[in-house]
Amino acid sequence: MVGYNEHNKSLVIIDRFNTNIYKNANMCILGTSGAGKSYLVKLLALRHRYLGISQMIIDPDREYARVCNALGGTLFKVGPSSTTFINIMEIRESSFEEEDSNDDENVSNRGFLAAKINKLHTFFSLIFLDITPTEKAYLDEKLVACYAKKGITFDDNSLYDDSLTEKISIKRRFRFAQQMPILGDLYELLKEDQKTEKLASQLRPYVDGSLKFFNNYTNINLDNKFTVADIHDLDDEQLAIGMFVIMDIFWDKIKEDRSQKKIIYMDELWRLIGSTGNSRAANFVYKIFKTIRKYGGAGTAITQDVSDFFALENGKYGKAIVNNSKLKFILQLEEEDVKILKNILNLSEEEEVKVQTFERGTGLFYAGKNHVAVKVEASPREHELITTDRRDLEMLKKKKLEQKKAQEEATAGVIA
Structure with missing residues (x-):
């Protein structure tokens, strides 16, 4: 609802996931x-x-x-x-967007690294606002090298750690978050090359400056x-x-x-x-x-x-x-x-x-x-949970204090 x-004061109720009515x-x-x-x-x-x-x-x-x-x-x-933290450099198994094959022998055909690098170019376009086509090509080269240093290549088999796969397990184990590169790894490669020093300078705040919270391994759980x-x-x-x-x-x-x-x-x-x-x-x-x-x-x-x-x-x-x-x-x-x-x-x-x-x-x-x-x-209970009106919040605060006081008095009465 x-x-x-x-x-006409009638209720307006929708089921947004009803594909018989809505295309999306x-x-x-x-x-x-x-x-x-x-x-x-x-x-x-x-x-x-x-x-x-x-x-x-x-x-x-x-x-x-x-x-x-x-x-x-x-x-x-x-x-x-x-x-x-969220590591933008992390490649996740669910990042593949086409019809995935269930055959692990064909995993090398999916193109995880190429897709991630393409997405990273979008991310860096928000940081390197005046990047030239030549600098973009150099950045691409450094990104490939950065993943290669972690053993990750365009062969998607490199993203599966067979040492983590139990002998009785059929499904191969994807690399852990801590086995991925972070922005700091890329920064080190950029600053070593004169052709990418400018990019390194612009990336530095995200590595060891005020924005270094972008330079860490993912540690959030999205299962809720x-x-x-x-x-x-x-x-x-x-x-x-x-x-x-x-x-x-x-x-x-x-x-x-x-x-x-x-x-x-x-x-x-x-x-x-x-x-x-x-x-x-x-x-x-x-x-x-x-x-x-x-x-x-x-x-x-x-x-x-x-x-x-x-x-x-x-x-x-x-x-x-x-x-x-x-x-x-x-x-x-x-x-x-x-x-x-x-x-x-x-x-x-x-x-x-x-x-x-x-x-x-x-x-x-x-x-x-x-x-x-x-x-x-909204119902009264829903309204309590979602209102941001100052008067409503003051009333809710007062109500909670009164409830707390009543509970304390009731507890004191039982003890007495």
Whole structure:
């Protein structure tokens, strides 16, 4: 359930994974600051969790901790003070995106290293902003050498450690996270060569400077069905990089089991597909929205900066993601944002006015070809878990203190 129809007060209930109705389960949520985006997302996440659906959330504003804790989820932070790390250089067995062969004899045909290096070029495009084609070729050469020093080559058999495979085991064992190179290994190769000294200088902060938390082995567990990645401590310049690193590992997790339903929430996605992103990063995100359906998954794009969402290459990637989302929720927007969306969503004049005047928590909901004005509705318990209203939080704090006092008095009475 999403809420109720503003016109006739009927309930609005959807099953986003119903392939008989929707071509995909992707969703876009757009709305200005304070329109109710986070409230809606947290409510949807709660209800999807009730249904046993795995969910992964990228949280740039530290808004999902309370609901994560209430659901017994996993929350990890990526930032200067974090003790949890993700190694962007790590190759994961689930990273392969085509129809995998179950025949271990054909494993060398999958191309794990080539796919990882291609993805790393996207990552480094967010760091080396002015890299030349010649420097890119040198970087490619160093990446191959970096993996070779760890015994990893374009033969995918090199990624399987047969010393870890038990004699009675049929399935071969993939390399552990600690057997992969990290950014520091690449940095050492770059700084040794005059042709790549400039790249080494730009990479150094990520190795032994203020951003060295990117230079470590992966130590997070994504087996929990509700996982939140907190990137609040990253500054504006590093948010896109942090988002990409997390999206990369989430995407690999999504591909592990096609039979399991799962959703990835990408808050403030404009940072990768809009004005602060680039075409490589944006294309990576678009690819997720385009192909996630075949892995049993759904992407949810969330943003308050509509103009930035459609800023890169005349809105090419923003439009592609919107068009690849059969579900859309448009909360209150400013006039300029409505002008941008008018042609993309074929808004009528009446809808243009409505979107600008919606109250908080009310929006235009698109489900396939149908769209209707919907008021988001939460139960009292759900509201307690997801509200960020200061008055609500003060009341909840007061309520907890009263409950604690009552419990202490009751305990004291029993002892007496």
